[in-house]
Amino acid sequence: xxxxxLLARNNDLANTARQMEVLSSGIFADGELPTFANxxxxxxxxPLQPKKLEILQINLGYMCNQVCAHCHVDAGPDRKEIMTxxxxxxxxxxIKNTGAHTLxxxxxxxxxxxxxxxxxxxxxxAGIKDFIVRSNLTILRANKKYHDLPAFFxxxxxxxxxxxxxxxxxxxxxxxGDGVFNKSIEALHMLNAVxxxxxxxxxxxxxxxxxxxxxxxxxxxxxxxxxxxxxKRDFNIDFDHLFAITxxxxxRFLDYLIASENYEEYMFSLVDAYxxxxxxxxxxxxxxxxxxxxxxxxxxxxxxxxxxxxxxxxHIADYNEAILQERNIIINQHCYGCTAGAGSSCQGVVA
Numbered sequence: 001x002x003x004x005x006l007l008a009r010n011n012d013l014a015n016t017a018r019q020m021e022v023l024s025s026g027i028f029a030d031g032e033l034p035t036f037a038n039x040x041x042x043x044x045x046x047p048l049q050p051k052k053l054e055i056l057q058i059n060l061g062y063m064c065n066q067v068c069a070h071c072h073v074d075a076g077p078d079r080k081e082i083m084t085x086x087x088x089x090x091x092x093x094x095i096k097n098t099g100a101h102t103l104x105x106x107x108x109x110x111x112x113x114x115x116x117x118x119x120x121x122x123x124x125x126a127g128i129k130d131f132i133v134r135s136n137l138t139i140l141r142a143n144k145k146y147h148d149l150p151a152f153f154x155x156x157x158x159x160x161x162x163x164x165x166x167x168x169x170x171x172x173x174x175x176x177g178d179g180v181f182n183k184s185i186e187a188l189h190m191l192n193a194v195x196x197x198x199x200x201x202x203x204x205x206x207x208x209x210x211x212x213x214x215x216x217x218x219x220x221x222x223x224x225x226x227x228x229x230x231x232k233r234d235f236n237i238d239f240d241h242l243f244a245i246t247x248x249x250x251x252r253f254l255d256y257l258i259a260s261e262n263y264e265e266y267m268f269s270l271v272d273a274y275x276x277x278x279x280x281x282x283x284x285x286x287x288x289x290x291x292x293x294x295x296x297x298x299x300x301x302x303x304x305x306x307x308x309x310x311x312x313x314x315h316i317a318d319y320n321e322a323i324l325q326e327r328n329i330i331i332n333q334h335c336y337g338c339t340a341g342a343g344s345s346c347q348g349v350v351a
Contacts (some may be wrong), residue, residue, distance in 0.1 A: 002113035003177075005076040006252060010018060013255045014074060017304040022254065027264055031197065033271050035333045043276040047328040048285070050298075055287040055301060057104040057346065058091055060116060061081070062292065064108040065142050066177045068163075070210055070253045072304050075108040082112075086265070087294040088119045090316045092126065093192040093238055098321060100288075101129040106300065109139045124156040124273060133160045134208075134346075139185040140182055147237060150194045154203055161243070161346075164207040167230035172309075177211045188237045197239040206241045214262035216273060216341055217244035220349045243348030248301050248337035278343030281350035284329045290316050298329045300346065305334065 005013040013019055027033045040046035061082035064075035083091075095103060103123060110116060124131060133153065153160055164184060165175045168196060172181040184342040188205075191197065197205035207227060211217050224242035227257040229238040247253045249266060284298040288309075295315040298302040300327050313320050343350035 001144040002078075003076045005063075005067065005078055006255060007074060008076070008078040011255060013251065013258075016304070019254060020304060020332065022247065022258070022263075028333055029269060031223075033267060034297065036331050036333050039271070039274055039336075040279065040331070045276065045279050047278070048331055049328055051285045053098065053100045053286065053325070054290060055104055055283070055347075056091075056095065056100045056290065056292045057287055058108050058296055059300065059303065060108070060110040060113040060119070061157075062108045063112045064136065065112065065140050066136055066141055066176055066180065067108070068136075069256060070247050072177060072248055072301060073108060073251060074251045074304070078109065081292045082114070082291040083294075085115050085118075087292070087316065088115060088122075090294060091292055092122055092317075093314060094127045094319045095123055095128060102132065103128040103130070104132040104134070104287075106134040106346075109136055111135065111139050111149060111218060112221070117152065120156055120158070121159045124158075130159055131157065132161055134161045135163075135187075136176075137162045137184040138176075139261060140187040140190055141183040147190075149348055150190045151194065153191075154196070157203070159204040159206070160191060161208060162191075163210075164227070165210060165212055167227055168323060170217070170229075171212050175210070175228045175234055179194045185235050185237070185313070187247070188231075188235070188239070192238055193233065197237075198236070205239045206243060207239050208243045208245055210245050210247055214260065214269075216246055217344075218226070218267060220244040220342065233299075241348070244344070244345075245348065246337045246340055246344035248334045250301060250334050257333045267333070267336070270340045273340035274336060275339055275341060275343060275351055278339040278351040281343065281345075282335070282338045282339075283345035283347070283350070286347075296324070299338075301334055301338075302330055305332070307332070 062075045062079035067076040069351040164170045169181040195201040196203045288301045291299045296309045305329045
Protein backbone atom coordinates (compact mmCIF):
# COMPACT_ATOMS: atom_id res chain seq x y z
CA UNK A 1 0.00 0.00 0.00
CA UNK A 2 1.27 3.48 -0.91
CA UNK A 3 2.61 5.61 1.92
CA UNK A 4 2.84 8.83 -0.10
CA UNK A 5 0.30 10.94 -1.94
CA LEU A 6 0.03 10.90 -5.73
CA LEU A 7 1.60 14.37 -5.64
CA ALA A 8 4.65 13.17 -3.72
CA ARG A 9 5.00 10.20 -6.08
CA ASN A 10 4.88 12.50 -9.12
CA ASN A 11 1.97 10.46 -10.43
CA ASP A 12 0.42 12.14 -13.47
CA LEU A 13 -3.04 11.82 -11.89
CA ALA A 14 -1.96 14.35 -9.26
CA ASN A 15 -2.57 16.79 -12.10
CA THR A 16 -6.30 17.64 -12.13
CA ALA A 17 -6.16 18.39 -15.87
CA ARG A 18 -5.00 14.81 -16.45
CA GLN A 19 -7.88 13.48 -14.35
CA MET A 20 -10.34 15.57 -16.36
CA GLU A 21 -8.79 14.22 -19.56
CA VAL A 22 -9.38 10.63 -18.40
CA LEU A 23 -12.97 11.42 -17.39
CA SER A 24 -13.79 13.09 -20.70
CA SER A 25 -12.08 10.75 -23.16
CA GLY A 26 -12.37 7.09 -24.13
CA ILE A 27 -15.78 5.56 -23.52
CA PHE A 28 -17.39 8.99 -23.16
CA ALA A 29 -15.65 10.68 -26.10
CA ASP A 30 -16.54 7.86 -28.49
CA GLY A 31 -20.17 7.78 -27.38
CA GLU A 32 -20.08 4.32 -25.82
CA LEU A 33 -21.43 5.93 -22.65
CA PRO A 34 -23.44 9.19 -22.45
CA THR A 35 -21.80 12.14 -20.77
CA PHE A 36 -23.37 13.23 -17.49
CA ALA A 37 -24.63 16.42 -19.15
CA ASN A 38 -26.44 14.40 -21.83
CA UNK A 39 -27.90 12.12 -19.16
CA UNK A 40 -29.31 15.16 -17.34
CA UNK A 41 -30.77 16.45 -20.61
CA UNK A 42 -32.54 13.11 -21.15
CA UNK A 43 -34.37 13.58 -17.84
CA UNK A 44 -34.91 17.34 -18.35
CA UNK A 45 -32.66 18.18 -15.39
CA UNK A 46 -30.05 20.24 -17.23
CA PRO A 47 -28.60 22.65 -16.25
CA LEU A 48 -28.22 21.66 -12.62
CA GLN A 49 -28.83 24.65 -10.36
CA PRO A 50 -28.50 25.32 -6.63
CA LYS A 51 -31.36 25.48 -4.17
CA LYS A 52 -31.27 27.25 -0.81
CA LEU A 53 -27.84 26.95 0.80
CA GLU A 54 -27.97 24.59 3.78
CA ILE A 55 -24.41 23.33 4.24
CA LEU A 56 -21.11 25.21 4.23
CA GLN A 57 -18.29 22.67 3.96
CA ILE A 58 -14.80 23.97 4.71
CA ASN A 59 -11.61 22.07 3.96
CA LEU A 60 -8.99 23.06 6.55
CA GLY A 61 -6.13 21.45 4.64
CA TYR A 62 -4.94 18.34 2.83
CA MET A 63 -2.50 17.24 5.54
CA CYS A 64 -3.43 13.88 7.06
CA ASN A 65 -1.83 11.21 9.22
CA GLN A 66 -3.12 8.50 6.85
CA VAL A 67 -2.69 7.66 3.17
CA CYS A 68 -5.91 5.82 2.31
CA ALA A 69 -6.15 3.87 -0.93
CA HIS A 70 -9.45 5.43 -2.03
CA CYS A 71 -8.83 9.06 -0.93
CA HIS A 72 -10.32 11.58 -3.37
CA VAL A 73 -8.40 14.39 -1.65
CA ASP A 74 -4.99 12.70 -2.17
CA ALA A 75 -4.35 13.65 1.45
CA GLY A 76 -1.35 12.51 3.45
CA PRO A 77 1.47 13.52 5.82
CA ASP A 78 3.38 15.00 2.86
CA ARG A 79 0.60 17.43 1.88
CA LYS A 80 1.39 20.91 3.21
CA GLU A 81 -1.72 22.80 2.02
CA ILE A 82 -3.21 24.27 5.20
CA MET A 83 -5.83 27.01 5.66
CA THR A 84 -4.38 30.19 7.13
CA UNK A 85 -5.82 32.26 9.97
CA UNK A 86 -6.66 35.00 7.45
CA UNK A 87 -8.79 32.65 5.36
CA UNK A 88 -10.35 31.22 8.53
CA UNK A 89 -11.39 34.73 9.54
CA UNK A 90 -13.00 35.24 6.14
CA UNK A 91 -14.87 31.97 6.62
CA UNK A 92 -16.00 33.04 10.10
CA UNK A 93 -17.53 36.22 8.72
CA UNK A 94 -19.54 34.15 6.26
CA ILE A 95 -20.55 31.62 8.93
CA LYS A 96 -21.98 34.45 11.04
CA ASN A 97 -24.10 35.77 8.19
CA THR A 98 -25.05 32.77 6.08
CA GLY A 99 -28.48 31.17 6.01
CA ALA A 100 -26.86 27.72 6.08
CA HIS A 101 -27.82 25.56 9.08
CA THR A 102 -24.81 23.18 8.90
CA LEU A 103 -21.07 23.83 9.12
CA UNK A 104 -18.98 20.87 7.96
CA UNK A 105 -15.21 20.84 8.61
CA UNK A 106 -13.16 18.40 6.61
CA UNK A 107 -9.62 17.71 5.33
CA UNK A 108 -7.24 15.74 5.20
CA UNK A 109 -7.46 15.52 8.92
CA UNK A 110 -8.91 18.91 9.88
CA UNK A 111 -7.58 18.48 13.41
CA UNK A 112 -4.01 18.77 12.06
CA UNK A 113 -4.51 22.41 11.12
CA UNK A 114 -2.51 24.27 13.83
CA UNK A 115 -5.40 26.74 14.31
CA UNK A 116 -8.11 24.07 14.38
CA UNK A 117 -9.18 24.56 18.00
CA UNK A 118 -9.22 28.34 17.77
CA UNK A 119 -11.36 28.15 14.64
CA UNK A 120 -13.78 25.61 16.16
CA UNK A 121 -14.26 27.73 19.28
CA UNK A 122 -14.98 30.85 17.23
CA UNK A 123 -17.28 29.03 14.81
CA UNK A 124 -19.18 27.31 17.64
CA UNK A 125 -20.19 30.75 18.91
CA ALA A 126 -21.77 31.68 15.57
CA GLY A 127 -25.00 29.81 16.27
CA ILE A 128 -24.83 27.17 13.53
CA LYS A 129 -27.42 24.46 14.20
CA ASP A 130 -25.31 21.44 13.21
CA PHE A 131 -21.52 21.68 13.53
CA ILE A 132 -19.76 18.70 11.94
CA VAL A 133 -16.11 17.70 12.18
CA ARG A 134 -15.07 14.85 9.89
CA SER A 135 -12.47 12.79 11.73
CA ASN A 136 -10.52 9.78 10.49
CA LEU A 137 -10.54 8.52 14.14
CA THR A 138 -6.86 7.52 14.17
CA ILE A 139 -5.85 11.16 14.61
CA LEU A 140 -7.30 10.95 18.14
CA ARG A 141 -4.65 8.31 18.88
CA ALA A 142 -1.84 9.84 16.79
CA ASN A 143 -0.06 11.51 19.71
CA LYS A 144 -0.85 13.05 23.09
CA LYS A 145 -1.74 16.49 21.79
CA TYR A 146 -4.88 15.02 20.20
CA HIS A 147 -5.96 12.76 23.10
CA ASP A 148 -8.24 15.40 24.64
CA LEU A 149 -10.18 16.01 21.40
CA PRO A 150 -13.22 13.91 22.45
CA ALA A 151 -13.66 16.19 25.47
CA PHE A 152 -13.05 19.25 23.29
CA PHE A 153 -15.67 18.06 20.80
CA UNK A 154 -18.12 17.48 23.64
CA UNK A 155 -17.53 20.95 25.08
CA UNK A 156 -18.56 22.56 21.79
CA UNK A 157 -21.30 20.03 20.97
CA UNK A 158 -19.51 18.96 17.78
CA UNK A 159 -21.24 16.38 15.59
CA UNK A 160 -18.46 13.87 14.87
CA UNK A 161 -18.56 12.03 11.54
CA UNK A 162 -15.91 9.33 11.38
CA UNK A 163 -14.47 7.13 8.67
CA UNK A 164 -14.92 3.40 9.28
CA UNK A 165 -14.56 1.18 6.20
CA UNK A 166 -15.64 -2.04 7.92
CA UNK A 167 -16.20 -3.71 11.24
CA UNK A 168 -13.32 -6.14 10.55
CA UNK A 169 -9.59 -5.50 10.79
CA UNK A 170 -8.68 -7.00 7.41
CA UNK A 171 -10.94 -4.86 5.22
CA UNK A 172 -10.27 -1.67 7.18
CA UNK A 173 -6.49 -1.99 7.16
CA UNK A 174 -6.48 -2.94 3.47
CA UNK A 175 -8.15 0.36 2.60
CA UNK A 176 -6.55 2.64 5.20
CA GLY A 177 -3.24 1.10 6.27
CA ASP A 178 -1.84 -1.35 8.83
CA GLY A 179 -2.96 -0.69 12.40
CA VAL A 180 -5.77 1.68 11.43
CA PHE A 181 -8.52 -0.65 12.62
CA ASN A 182 -7.17 -1.05 16.16
CA LYS A 183 -6.59 2.70 16.53
CA SER A 184 -10.08 3.40 15.18
CA ILE A 185 -11.62 1.07 17.76
CA GLU A 186 -9.63 2.81 20.52
CA ALA A 187 -10.81 6.20 19.28
CA LEU A 188 -14.44 5.08 19.16
CA HIS A 189 -14.13 3.91 22.76
CA MET A 190 -12.77 7.36 23.68
CA LEU A 191 -15.75 9.05 22.02
CA ASN A 192 -18.23 6.65 23.66
CA ALA A 193 -16.60 7.31 27.04
CA VAL A 194 -17.52 11.02 26.93
CA UNK A 195 -21.05 10.27 25.74
CA UNK A 196 -20.86 10.17 21.95
CA UNK A 197 -23.19 7.76 20.18
CA UNK A 198 -25.06 6.80 23.32
CA UNK A 199 -28.83 6.34 23.21
CA UNK A 200 -29.54 8.94 25.92
CA UNK A 201 -26.99 11.48 24.63
CA UNK A 202 -27.29 14.53 22.37
CA UNK A 203 -23.67 14.03 21.25
CA UNK A 204 -23.90 12.68 17.70
CA UNK A 205 -21.44 10.14 16.36
CA UNK A 206 -21.95 8.93 12.79
CA UNK A 207 -19.74 6.57 10.78
CA UNK A 208 -18.91 6.67 7.07
CA UNK A 209 -18.59 3.56 4.91
CA UNK A 210 -16.82 3.54 1.54
CA UNK A 211 -16.59 0.31 -0.51
CA UNK A 212 -13.12 -1.21 -0.52
CA UNK A 213 -13.14 -2.00 -4.24
CA UNK A 214 -14.62 -1.19 -7.63
CA UNK A 215 -18.25 -1.65 -6.64
CA UNK A 216 -21.15 0.41 -5.33
CA UNK A 217 -22.13 0.44 -1.64
CA UNK A 218 -24.96 -1.80 -0.52
CA UNK A 219 -28.19 -0.64 1.11
CA UNK A 220 -27.35 2.02 3.72
CA UNK A 221 -29.93 0.88 6.30
CA UNK A 222 -28.84 -2.75 6.03
CA UNK A 223 -25.17 -1.76 6.35
CA UNK A 224 -25.95 0.38 9.40
CA UNK A 225 -27.70 -2.57 11.04
CA UNK A 226 -24.75 -4.87 10.35
CA UNK A 227 -22.20 -2.32 11.60
CA UNK A 228 -24.15 -1.68 14.80
CA UNK A 229 -24.57 -5.36 15.54
CA UNK A 230 -20.90 -6.24 14.91
CA UNK A 231 -19.33 -3.26 16.68
CA LYS A 232 -21.57 -3.70 19.72
CA ARG A 233 -21.02 -7.46 19.88
CA ASP A 234 -17.26 -7.45 19.32
CA PHE A 235 -16.18 -4.17 20.93
CA ASN A 236 -19.15 -2.74 22.88
CA ILE A 237 -19.15 0.33 20.63
CA ASP A 238 -22.22 2.50 20.02
CA PHE A 239 -22.85 5.06 17.29
CA ASP A 240 -25.86 6.87 15.80
CA HIS A 241 -25.97 6.45 12.02
CA LEU A 242 -23.95 5.07 9.13
CA PHE A 243 -23.48 7.00 5.88
CA ALA A 244 -22.77 4.89 2.80
CA ILE A 245 -20.78 6.94 0.29
CA THR A 246 -19.94 5.90 -3.26
CA UNK A 247 -16.29 6.19 -4.26
CA UNK A 248 -15.98 8.76 -7.03
CA UNK A 249 -13.54 8.12 -9.90
CA UNK A 250 -11.07 10.86 -9.02
CA UNK A 251 -7.59 11.11 -7.51
CA ARG A 252 -6.34 7.97 -5.72
CA PHE A 253 -9.49 5.96 -6.40
CA LEU A 254 -9.18 6.80 -10.11
CA ASP A 255 -5.55 5.68 -9.93
CA TYR A 256 -6.68 2.41 -8.33
CA LEU A 257 -9.35 1.87 -11.01
CA ILE A 258 -6.87 2.37 -13.83
CA ALA A 259 -4.10 0.30 -12.21
CA SER A 260 -6.50 -2.58 -11.53
CA GLU A 261 -8.03 -2.28 -15.03
CA ASN A 262 -11.46 -1.63 -13.52
CA TYR A 263 -12.04 1.93 -14.75
CA GLU A 264 -14.34 1.23 -17.72
CA GLU A 265 -16.30 -1.45 -15.86
CA TYR A 266 -16.79 0.87 -12.90
CA MET A 267 -18.00 3.72 -15.08
CA PHE A 268 -20.44 1.36 -16.82
CA SER A 269 -21.78 0.31 -13.40
CA LEU A 270 -22.23 3.96 -12.34
CA VAL A 271 -24.03 4.89 -15.56
CA ASP A 272 -26.22 1.76 -15.41
CA ALA A 273 -27.22 2.66 -11.84
CA TYR A 274 -28.03 6.30 -12.72
CA UNK A 275 -31.13 7.42 -10.83
CA UNK A 276 -32.91 10.64 -11.92
CA UNK A 277 -34.58 10.79 -8.48
CA UNK A 278 -31.15 11.13 -6.86
CA UNK A 279 -30.29 14.14 -9.04
CA UNK A 280 -32.90 16.31 -7.28
CA UNK A 281 -31.06 15.98 -3.95
CA UNK A 282 -27.37 15.80 -4.84
CA UNK A 283 -25.30 17.72 -2.32
CA UNK A 284 -24.06 20.33 -4.79
CA UNK A 285 -27.58 21.76 -4.86
CA UNK A 286 -27.58 22.70 -1.15
CA UNK A 287 -23.86 22.84 -0.32
CA UNK A 288 -20.90 25.12 -0.96
CA UNK A 289 -17.36 23.82 -0.58
CA UNK A 290 -14.53 26.11 0.53
CA UNK A 291 -10.95 25.04 -0.19
CA UNK A 292 -7.97 25.51 2.13
CA UNK A 293 -7.04 28.65 0.16
CA UNK A 294 -10.56 30.08 0.25
CA UNK A 295 -11.84 29.32 -3.23
CA UNK A 296 -15.44 28.21 -3.72
CA UNK A 297 -16.64 24.99 -5.32
CA UNK A 298 -20.01 23.32 -5.86
CA UNK A 299 -18.85 20.30 -3.85
CA UNK A 300 -15.80 18.70 -2.27
CA UNK A 301 -15.28 16.50 -5.33
CA UNK A 302 -15.26 19.45 -7.73
CA UNK A 303 -12.73 21.06 -5.39
CA UNK A 304 -10.38 18.14 -5.89
CA UNK A 305 -10.72 18.49 -9.66
CA UNK A 306 -10.13 22.26 -9.42
CA UNK A 307 -13.58 23.02 -10.90
CA UNK A 308 -14.38 26.37 -9.28
CA UNK A 309 -17.93 27.69 -9.14
CA UNK A 310 -19.35 29.23 -12.34
CA UNK A 311 -19.86 32.61 -10.72
CA UNK A 312 -18.11 35.99 -10.64
CA UNK A 313 -17.84 35.29 -6.89
CA UNK A 314 -15.09 32.68 -6.66
CA HIS A 315 -13.46 33.33 -3.26
CA ILE A 316 -14.74 33.38 0.30
CA ALA A 317 -13.38 36.93 0.68
CA ASP A 318 -15.92 38.12 -1.91
CA TYR A 319 -18.77 35.95 -0.66
CA ASN A 320 -22.25 36.93 -1.83
CA GLU A 321 -24.90 34.29 -1.31
CA ALA A 322 -27.46 35.93 -3.62
CA ILE A 323 -25.04 36.06 -6.55
CA LEU A 324 -23.83 32.50 -5.93
CA GLN A 325 -27.42 31.22 -5.99
CA GLU A 326 -27.72 32.40 -9.61
CA ARG A 327 -24.98 30.08 -10.91
CA ASN A 328 -25.21 26.80 -12.79
CA ILE A 329 -23.46 23.87 -11.12
CA ILE A 330 -20.30 22.56 -12.82
CA ILE A 331 -20.65 18.89 -13.77
CA ASN A 332 -18.59 16.13 -15.36
CA GLN A 333 -18.59 12.35 -15.56
CA HIS A 334 -17.52 11.91 -11.91
CA CYS A 335 -21.01 13.18 -10.98
CA TYR A 336 -22.41 9.76 -11.91
CA GLY A 337 -21.04 8.62 -8.54
CA CYS A 338 -23.47 10.88 -6.65
CA THR A 339 -26.49 9.83 -8.74
CA ALA A 340 -26.03 6.05 -8.83
CA GLY A 341 -28.57 3.88 -7.03
CA ALA A 342 -29.85 5.61 -3.90
CA GLY A 343 -27.44 8.46 -4.58
CA SER A 344 -24.49 9.58 -2.50
CA SER A 345 -23.46 12.66 -0.56
CA CYS A 346 -21.32 13.53 2.44
CA GLN A 347 -24.50 12.90 4.46
CA GLY A 348 -25.10 9.51 2.88
CA VAL A 349 -27.85 8.44 0.47
CA VAL A 350 -30.07 11.08 -1.10
CA ALA A 351 -32.91 9.10 -2.70
